[in-house]
Amino acid sequence: MTQRTFTPPWWARNPHVQTILPVLTKVNKPALTRQRLELEDGDFIDLDWLAKPTQTAPTQIEPIVVLVHGLEGSADSHYARRLLTLLDDHKVAALVHHHRSCSGVTNRLARSYHSGDTQDLHTTLSQLRRDYPDSPLLAVGYSLGGNVLTKYMGEHGSDSLVDRAVVISAPLQLGACAKRLRHGFSKVYQSYLIKQLQQKVRDKLALPDLSAQMPVTQAEVESLTTFHLFDDRVTAPLHGFDGVEDYYRRASGLPYLSQVAKPTLVIHAKDDPFMTDEVIPTQEALSPQVTYELHPQGGHVGFIDGGHPFKPRYYLEQRIVHFLLEA
Incomplete structure (x- = not known):
């Protein structure tokens, strides 16, 4: 070829x-x-x-x-x-x-x-x-x-x-890319992906054996509209990072x-x-x-x-x- x-x-x-x-x-x-x-x-x-x-x-x-x-x-x-x-x-x-x-x-x-x-x-x-x-x-x-x-x-x-x-x-x-996705037309991609991530969190919150282990409540999920917010409130605590900046730096x-x-x-x-x-x-x-x-x-x-x-x-x-x- x-x-x-x-x-x-x-x-x-x-x-x-x-x-x-x-x-x-x-x-x-x-x-x-x-x-x-x-x-x-x-x-x-x-x-x-x-x-x-x-x-x-x-x-x-x-x-x-x-x-x-x-x-x-x-x-x-x-x-x-x-x-x-x-x-x-x-x-x-x-x-x-x-x-x-x-x-x-x-x-x-x-x-x-x-x-x-x-x-x-x-x-x-x-x-x-x-x-x-x-x-x-x-x-x-x-x-x-x-x-x-x-x-x-x-x-x-x-x-x-x-x-x-x-x-x-x-x-x-990761930090620079998360910031990029908060601006201009790139926000469309962020919104598309964040909605999928939010739904997965909702699905787990609906399971009694998992809901108590989740770091957010159903009411809070709707407010996680950027990767920076989602990673700080969900990704980082669930995977052993000390907040979003620690996650972005180490990952x-x-x-x-x-x-x-x-x-x-x-x-x-x-x-x-x-x-x-x-x-x-x-x-x-x-x-x-x-x-x-x-x-x-x-x-x-x-x-x-x-x-x-x-x-x-x-x-x-x-x-x-x-x-x-x-x-």
């Missing part, structure tokens, strides 16, 4: 077209098979498999691609469907690692997931390593999942169970880029409506193993580079597969 460069068509140069059109465009999804991992704390993680490795010859070792979705995403997200479809065409084993509560089933505990939660990803990767000891593990993280993957790669360094990684549109400075992926020891591609768009320039790393902040692509355009997990408005063509999937499988 020849690697394409990214240039948006004339009709998709606006960052909001790049961000919104992929969400609105119908994408088929290959058939997936669910595997549930039970966790030591009594909760669970759901993995949706596209296909499992089938080693047909002693010399044939198949990789496994692990997709880590974004905030309130899942295997149904447009970007996951597109990559799974391309991997299916290539007959590559792959799965979607669902964050807690994102597989269509409410998780059992009051806690959920957050931008710096690398332990659940490590649990998934460890299970894969046990089940498929010879298969290289490749990972792709989108948005929040990209921040999680970046932090994991930096935390584990040369001991990372991921052999190659791609990080897409990751909010590597942001940017400081971990210098510690990455396995080949990792990071892709950002300068016009991403979820981001500010604070997420852009300096050259000194990058490990020699990190390849950084900053495109002038592309929006948030968009990167439409052709086709037409009713059937866009995308740069991301081709670039991801090229880096993971052919580089």
